[in-house]
Amino acid sequence: MIRNLTTLLCFFAALSGYAQNIKTGVVVVGSTPSAMSAAIQAARSGVKTLLIDAGRFDVITLASSDQAINGGFYQEFKKHADSLQKSPVTAKTFSPEFTAQVFKKWTDTVKNLTVLPNASIRKIEKSKKGWEIDLKDREIKAEVIVDATQTQSVIPIALAKLDKEDKVSLINPASSYLYRTSVAFGAGANFEPVPIFKLINTGADNLITTFPGGETNFLTGQAAGATAAYCVFFNTNTNNLSVRKIQTELLSYKSQIIRFDDLSDTDSAKVALQHIGVTGILPARSQNGRLLFLPQAPVSTDEIKPALKQYYSRSHVWFLDHKEDKLKLETALDLIKFLASRGEELNREVEKAWKTSLKLTGSYDLKKELTRRELAILLDTYLQPYSVEVDLQGNVRR
Structure with missing residues (x-):
């Protein structure tokens, strides 16, 4: 009997240890609208995705730039918002608490997506294939990380312990054709295109940002999610992207890769x-x-x-x-x-x-x-x- 009890305890210990380790394709970190957008897009592109943040995802602030672009996932966000209200919503009703409710309703329905709140990142290390993320109570192995935090806090942690051979030189393109690689556009008056290099120009392979140049919106989140999913789906890294395949994936999900004021x-x-x-x-x-x-x-x-x-x-x-x-x-x-x-x-x-x-x-x-x-x-x-x-x-x- 003692032998059986010992065996049972070992079984539950092994099971508990297994439950604390997660293997996924894409990890998105943050509780911003671009984090939600990135996670939803990566999951919809057919890749197992984990969305984590140190908070509880109960307060999410929708920036004016998110509402300035009437395209991409913002349209779907508004539909989910409408379904939570008896009357059509307006931008004035998008309080941080209400925005969080909308995203919870939305993310609950997305296949391949797991949301993990209250996740405190202790350490991030490069592995042979991707990244290892050490949380307080578990370890995550992921092929791609998307930093969608408001302060871009994940990238410095990821770069801190990288060996020289693991770091990549930052791209400083002088080409006048960068608009051809646009995967989103800014919310400014002239809808400036966002070339894909701005999302991957972080200093390491398979480390992606949703805040190129400090500006973010639903579209940049979608673009980061599609880029991350491409790396996993095609078993490659951010140095070997197919610009046109990623752009086409975004267009198939009603995002916009370039914008003209008069169209x-x-x-x-x-x-x-x-x-x-x-x-x-x-x-x-x-x-x-x-x-x-x-x-x-x-x-x-x-x-x-x-x-x-x-x-x-x-x-x-x-x-x-x-x-x-x-x-x-x-x-x-x-x-x-x-x-x-x-x-x-x-x-x-x-x-x-x-x-x-x-x-x-x-x-x-x-x-x-x-x-x-x-x-x-x-x-x-x-x-x-x-x-x-x-x-x-x-x-x-x-």
């Missing part, structure tokens, strides 16, 4: 315009602190030539014979046929889809002068330059 959030071609926006083929115009797409403006061949030559080296041959101050539909289709190796069937295809799947207004007329919006939709649908990968500097990969 509506309800535009049926919103995704196509974001695609072409980050390629730079139709470059944005900055006017009085505002970033503009100018959707109804005409297009010249000189305007689209520099970027297209980077994406398609053979395009320089086409541009030798084509110079128009105002690009016509006929010429645009000729360009697409040349670069995509299409024949005259493309004309019939576009004519059939003009008002249906393309949702373009006016009549199909080969002699009509195209607007920037119309050209963007045609390029995204039939040429798909967005599918061409770019590196972390925004340079086109060949």
Whole structure:
């Protein structure tokens, strides 16, 4: 009997020890809206995620910058908020306590997500594959850490005991193409793009921040979550990211990777315009602190030539014979046929889809002068330059 009792005690001791150790893909630390957004996105991207904080997640402050951007998870946040009230909520009702209730209701429904409150981090160490996080009562092994604390308190702890070989040099890119790697944008007047390097420029692999440059919102949280999930899902690190795959994942969850002041959030071609926006083929115009797409403006061949030559080296041959101050539909289709190796069937295809799947207004007329919006939709649908990968500097990969 004593032998059986000893065996039973050993079993429960082993079980208790097992229960205190957690293995997960992504750990998000913080009780900010960007922490919630990062954790939800990582979990929805199919990766086991743990959200921890030293508090109890009962007070969460929604910043004005979170409410300034009407896109991404903020829309879903408002739906959950509405469901907790008898009448539609307004920003004035988003008290820290109410915001915490909304996030609790939301996170309770997310698959792959575990929330761990009252977690005091004692130590963070680099392991062979990821990180080991020592809490007061348990140890966590994770492949990626996302620091979403208000004061960015996790990054110094993680870097403190790193050997020289484990540290990575901070990126100081001089490229003028960083906008092509945008995964979010700021809440300022000009919606400045947030290139992905700002999320991973922390000094160590698989250590990500949601506060690039000190500014945060739902979108940067989503971007950090998608980036972390990518590393786990593809068994890689933050030095080997596919910018386009991460951007596409964010767009599939209704986030926004680039923003123009003069485009509506309800535009049926919103995704196509974001695609072409980050390629730079139709470059944005900055006017009085505002970033503009100018959707109804005409297009010249000189305007689209520099970027297209980077994406398609053979395009320089086409541009030798084509110079128009105002690009016509006929010429645009000729360009697409040349670069995509299409024949005259493309004309019939576009004519059939003009008002249906393309949702373009006016009549199909080969002699009509195209607007920037119309050209963007045609390029995204039939040429798909967005599918061409770019590196972390925004340079086109060949």
